Amino acid sequence: MTEPRLIPISALQHYAFCPRQCALIHTEQVWADNFLTAQGNVLHERVDSGEPESRRGIRYERGVQVSAPKIGLVGKLDLVEREQATGKLFPVEYKRGKPKPSDWDEIQLCAQALCLEEMTGQNVPEGALWYHQTRHRQVITFSAELRQRTLQVIAEVAAMLASGQTPKAVYGKHCLACSLYDLCNPKLMQQDTSTAYTQQLFATDTANEETPE
DSSP states (O other), X not given: OOOOOOEEHHHHHHHHHOXXXXXXXXXXXXXXXXXXXXXXXXXXXXXXTSOOEEETTEEEEEEEEEEETTTTEEEEEEEEEEETTTOOEEEEEEXXXXXXXXXXXXXXXXXXXXXXXXXXOSOOOEEEEEEXXXXXXXXXXXXXXXXXXXXXXXXXXXXXXXXXXXXXXXXXXXXXXXXXXXXXXXXXXXXXXXXXXXXXXXXXXXSOOOOOO
């Protein structure tokens, strides 16, 4: 019997940002770095490379591997703080930029808490997002609404990856920040027919044909 595929926690944020981006990365195995992702990689490498330590009754564990088959997730957490007196767990996710208007980051952090809960059997009521651009820690409470939203995204990602289908491109302002913009070609894929797309691929300097924007 084939074991169900465990979804990387990072796929949830990719999906919340753009379902097509999620499919390109996790189904088609397409990836490219830009300046923003490179900065993020350096930040996470710096965080993950830190040694475990204890300060003022708190144990700090970095690069924590988690696996939660019941909810279908696997991943690595930037930082987990544990109160040594009570055992209470507190996940912290590091982000390159600043707080976002949508709930992408909150979903990713909540998923981390759900994994910790499945693995330890204890309740994880809150965690934090730390943003490099603002140097500020934002505490997130894992409300019933956020938990339900996170479980919904997990189910949607699982269904999309199981289908093997990549959603069509839907161009928006968020596309400009995406490292896969050139590979995805959202404007081209959304606006042009396959004939026009083929013409654009094989056009020569002397063809004197109009190409899509």
